[in-house]
Amino acid sequence: MKAIARSGPGRRSLAALVCGALAAGGLAAAGAAALQPGTAAASSHREAPLISGQPEYDNTDVYAFVSPDKPDTTTLVANWVPFEEPAGGPTFYPFPKDAQYDVHIDSDGDAQGDLIYRWTFDTKVKNGNTFLYNTDQVTSLDDPDLNVTQSYDIDVLKLNKQKVVSTAKIANDLPIAPSNVGKASMPNYQKLRDQAVRKTADGSTSYVGQADDPFFLDLRVFDLLYGGDLSEVGRDTLRGYNVNTVALQVPTAKLVQSKDQPVVAVWSTTQRKNAAGKWTQVSRLGAPLVNEVVVPIKDKDKFNASSPWDDAQFAKYVQKPELPRLIEKFYKIKAPKEPRDDLVSVFLTGVKGLNQPPNVRPAEALRLNTAIKPAAAPKRLGVIDGDNAGYPNGRRLADDVVDISLQVVEGELVGAKNDLGDAVDVNDKAFGSTFPYVALPTAGSRGPVAGKGDDPGVARSQLTGGAAVTRPADDDTVVLIASAASGAAGVLLIGSGLLWWRTRRSTG
Numbered sequence: 001m002k003a004i005a006r007s008g009p010g011r012r013s014l015a016a017l018v019c020g021a022l023a024a025g026g027l028a029a030a031g032a033a034a035l036q037p038g039t040a041a042a043s044s045h046r047e048a049p050l051i052s053g054q055p056e057y058d059n060t061d062v063y064a065f066v067s068p069d070k071p072d073t074t075t076l077v078a079n080w081v082p083f084e085e086p087a088g089g090p091t092f093y094p095f096p097k098d099a100q101y102d103v104h105i106d107s108d109g110d111a112q113g114d115l116i117y118r119w120t121f122d123t124k125v126k127n128g129n130t131f132l133y134n135t136d137q138v139t140s141l142d143d144p145d146l147n148v149t150q151s152y153d154i155d156v157l158k159l160n161k162q163k164v165v166s167t168a169k170i171a172n173d174l175p176i177a178p179s180n181v182g183k184a185s186m187p188n189y190q191k192l193r194d195q196a197v198r199k200t201a202d203g204s205t206s207y208v209g210q211a212d213d214p215f216f217l218d219l220r221v222f223d224l225l226y227g228g229d230l231s232e233v234g235r236d237t238l239r240g241y242n243v244n245t246v247a248l249q250v251p252t253a254k255l256v257q258s259k260d261q262p263v264v265a266v267w268s269t270t271q272r273k274n275a276a277g278k279w280t281q282v283s284r285l286g287a288p289l290v291n292e293v294v295v296p297i298k299d300k301d302k303f304n305a306s307s308p309w310d311d312a313q314f315a316k317y318v319q320k321p322e323l324p325r326l327i328e329k330f331y332k333i334k335a336p337k338e339p340r341d342d343l344v345s346v347f348l349t350g351v352k353g354l355n356q357p358p359n360v361r362p363a364e365a366l367r368l369n370t371a372i373k374p375a376a377a378p379k380r381l382g383v384i385d386g387d388n389a390g391y392p393n394g395r396r397l398a399d400d401v402v403d404i405s406l407q408v409v410e411g412e413l414v415g416a417k418n419d420l421g422d423a424v425d426v427n428d429k430a431f432g433s434t435f436p437y438v439a440l441p442t443a444g445s446r447g448p449v450a451g452k453g454d455d456p457g458v459a460r461s462q463l464t465g466g467a468a469v470t471r472p473a474d475d476d477t478v479v480l481i482a483s484a485a486s487g488a489a490g491v492l493l494i495g496s497g498l499l500w501w502r503t504r505r506s507t508g
Contacts, residue, residue: 074373092178105265112308122173202251205248
């Protein structure tokens, strides 16, 4: 398949593919208003009233991509627990014992799961008479000084018409990497991470534990779109925060319907036991940015409890999205004409010729064409910059989904070419080149032992009577990486200094 590039003679643009799909009647026949909740501008961190008070059940992001170093496998990453402050002890951030973390796979495009990968968790405490998470330095996952330990199972459920037809346990009582308490407690967290990477009974590779939050963006968009003057735009709001991660690298043949139909849809859910002892879905996440920015407050909890095959009920929020109207109000950029049928292919059905399965039923989920090989030189803007292995074809860790979604929602596919973005182009920590790919979590302690923390220079230590203590450099240092579009200079102010419109990046 040829790359879908942004511009240039002889190149087939994403806009052309989308328009072709629309003209071919794919959406008209399915009903463009049938459903389309999926465009937008921040991922699922504290996105709905009910789940914001239950962070251990709150999905934050889902990623699905062909493994760059093992292209016959697909890597699934799902994160929970937003805004984990690394020093948040002594309980830190356990995986909940009364939850089911599920990743759903739809292999035929009907918006119903054909496979469910289900994680469940257990906790053990060695010594209940101490307040400590660890009673001394921890050098391995079976170290007796790791006072609180967790383990997990993975069950694979095969379904037909949403009824379970078989269940297989592929992981039993595997160890979870603990929260990264700090350098004094865990001097080599990489070793603990490595010990938590395990093979499963079906030939997959698994990791469960803490990680740096891989989502990068300036979340202050909620302050009336950066306060209306952009004086603070460009800070990665999530830098230094961790999440709880489940990651699974699966032989692709186990996920797809066939070689002739290599597209899968992926989403995650959380079930929690209610007071009656029944499992209830309390969170749902597929494509990023949907419930947080597209769905209004009155329906956010309903979205979290819903299923993709019922997404028609949220259609109006995508056909007439609020975000472009807000941008027009605050920054005088004219919103594209409604209804927004241009958004449907990218965010709901997949793009014809790229990642749209036959007879697709529109639904909010990540759609990944597993037949597209990983890019030798990935581009952060994915498909709209000619890199078909990136978002919205699945989602890689380094894909800049905020910039991609802003540009699309502002009319990139209907002739309104733009370079909108939040000026945060990369994560604060580098991702790994091998499974589980996510970056190590930021350590909890930030004193002289742990290394340089958020405050640069020197620190005052009460333990030395207020003497200045120089903090040494450390791999866990959280560094804000300044980002700008390739080409010329960063952010231009539009009108009365109200818009972040960056110069055109190069396509190379």
